[in-house]
Amino acid sequence: MPKNTLNLRKLNFLVADANPFSSKIVHSILRTFTAESVFEAKSAKEADEIMVSNKVDALLCDHRLPGMGGIEFARAIRQNPEHPCRSIPILVMAGETRPSLIKAARDAGAHLVVRKPIAPAVLFDRLLWIAYRARRIVAVNGYFGPDRRFKFEAPPPGRARRKDDAVSGQGPPPESDPERAVA
Amino acid sequence: MNNAQKQKEKAAGLKSFACAFGAMARAPGGIEREHAVGAAETTLAGMRSSIDEYIALEFDRLNRVVAALGNGCSSPADADTLYRPVCGLRDVGSTAGFELLTEIARNFCDLLEAVQAGAQCGQDVVDCHVAALHVARQECHRGTGLKGAEELVAGLKTILHRFVPPES
Numbered sequence: 460m461p462k463n464t465l466n467l468r469k470l471n472f473l474v475a476d477a478n479p480f481s482s483k484i485v486h487s488i489l490r491t492f493t494a495e496s497v498f499e500a501k502s503a504k505e506a507d508e509i510m511v512s513n514k515v516d517a518l519l520c521d522h523r524l525p526g527m528g529g530i531e532f533a534r535a536i537r538q539n540p541e542h543p544c545r546s547i548p549i550l551v552m553a554g555e556t557r558p559s560l561i562k563a564a565r566d567a568g569a570h571l572v573v574r575k576p577i578a579p580a581v582l583f584d585r586l587l588w589i590a591y592r593a594r595r596i597v598a599v600n601g602y603f604g605p606d607r608r609f610k611f612e613a614p615p616p617g618r619a620r621r622k623d624d625a626v627s628g629q630g631p632p633p634e635s636d637p638e639r640a641v642a
Numbered sequence: 643m644n645n646a647q648k649q650k651e652k653a654a655g656l657k658s659f660a661c662a663f664g665a666m667a668r669a670p671g672g673i674e675r676e677h678a679v680g681a682a683e684t685t686l687a688g689m690r691s692s693i694d695e696y697i698a699l700e701f702d703r704l705n706r707v708v709a710a711l712g713n714g715c716s717s718p719a720d721a722d723t724l725y726r727p728v729c730g731l732r733d734v735g736s737t738a739g740f741e742l743l744t745e746i747a748r749n750f751c752d753l754l755e756a757v758q759a760g761a762q763c764g765q766d767v768v769d770c771h772v773a774a775l776h777v778a779r780q781e782c783h784r785g786t787g788l789k790g791a792e793e794l795v796a797g798l799k800t801i802l803h804r805f806v807p808p809e810s
Contacts, residue, residue, distance in 0.1 A: 463674055463675040463676075464672040464673065464674050464675070465667050465668075465672045465673060465675075465678070466666065466667055466668070466669040466670070466671050466672030466673070467667060467672070467673075468671075469666055469669075470663065470666055470667065478729070478730055478733055480693075480696045480730070480733075480734060481730070481733040481734060484686065484689070484693075484734065484737055487682075487685050487686070487689065488682045488685070488686070490685075491678065491681045491682040491684075491685045492673060492678045492682065493672075493673050493678070516662065516663050516666065517663055523729070545659075546659050546660065546661045547661065547663060548661070548663050554729065554732050554733065554748055554751050555748060555751070555752060557809050558809050558810070559809060575732065575733045576732070576733050576734055576735065576736045576737045576744060577737075578736075578737075579678070579679045579682030579683055579686070580675075580679045583675055583678050583679055583682075584675075586667065587675065589663060589664065589667070590663065590664045590667035590668050591664070591668065593661070593663075593664035595658045595659075596658065596659040596660070596661050597656050597657065597658055597659070598656070598657045598659065599651075599654060599655060599656040599657070600654075600655070603659075
């Protein structure tokens with residue numbers, strides 16, 4: 460199985476973003492990645508209702524999600540032992556990727572922070588990362604979420620470490636470097 | 643993981659839980675990165691006219707908000723009102739090829755978040771950001787990244803850092 464391939468057909472995504480146009484763009488990208496089921500929600504409350512009444516395999520939520528914000532929403536899901544989506548990958552979409560925001564998202568139990576506007580290549584690389592460098596979901600000392608201890612060993616084969624490296628010229632841009640932006 | 647690590651984790655009370663996403667996403671029959679990304683970019687290119695319409699709507703909204711505020715952005719409520727259209731521009735600008743628009747809107751959003759947190763921001767600061775957004779929206783800046791506008795971006799960053807110190 461090549462490590463640059465994703466099979467999203469049977470996975471259900473939820474995009475939670477108050478901006479319907481931004482949500483539509485992410486929805487379209489995921490559908491083009493062959494995801495057959497993409498739910499949309501405009502608030503934390505609506506997203507939670509969808510997750511409780513449907514099978515959701517991954518959540519992309521906006522940092523400024525109405526209700527409680529994406530990071531607090533991630534924390535609420537992770538800290539609820541009864542939540543049906545407690546262990547799913549959570550990606551926080553944010554307009555900026557300040558270190559303090561990334562740290563807060565990590566400590567809330569989010570898998571990743573993705574910078575908006577979402578670019579197809581960046582989103583695909585993030586999903587590849589989650590699929591092929593899967594981190595254990597752990598519970599320890601009040602924390603629940605992906606194991607925060609991990610090592611960034613190298614970019615995927617054939618991919619450059621940085622945008623300006625010469626391997627292929629198509630590597631993920633610096634802001635998509637998991638070392639910087641992964642929770 | 644070796645036995646010593648397992649014992650250490652056990653002693654720390656660490657428990658592991660299952661997540662099905664990885665196994666399902668790695669299943670045979672998936673789509674290759676190159677194909678997926680290319681197809682998604684084609685899809686977004688097909689949405690170009692509706693994205694342009696959305697940008698026009700957000701500019702209309704921004705102009706109305708700025709006119710209504712009149713005297714700068716001095717309260718968190720003012721910042722909330724301005725934030726929505728600016729955030730909308732930031733979130734779709736580069737998708738339509740306007741990277742400069744996204745960059746300026748990002749700077750403006752950071753500034754407005756500072757005001758939401760209690761900072762005071764005068765009319766001149768709002769005006770220069772709004773003027774920069776209008777410049778960035780010009781067709782000549784589509785698909786050119788930040789080329790030719792580096793000084794503009796740096797200048798707006800300097801203004802932002804008066805309100806929000808950069809994080810290391």
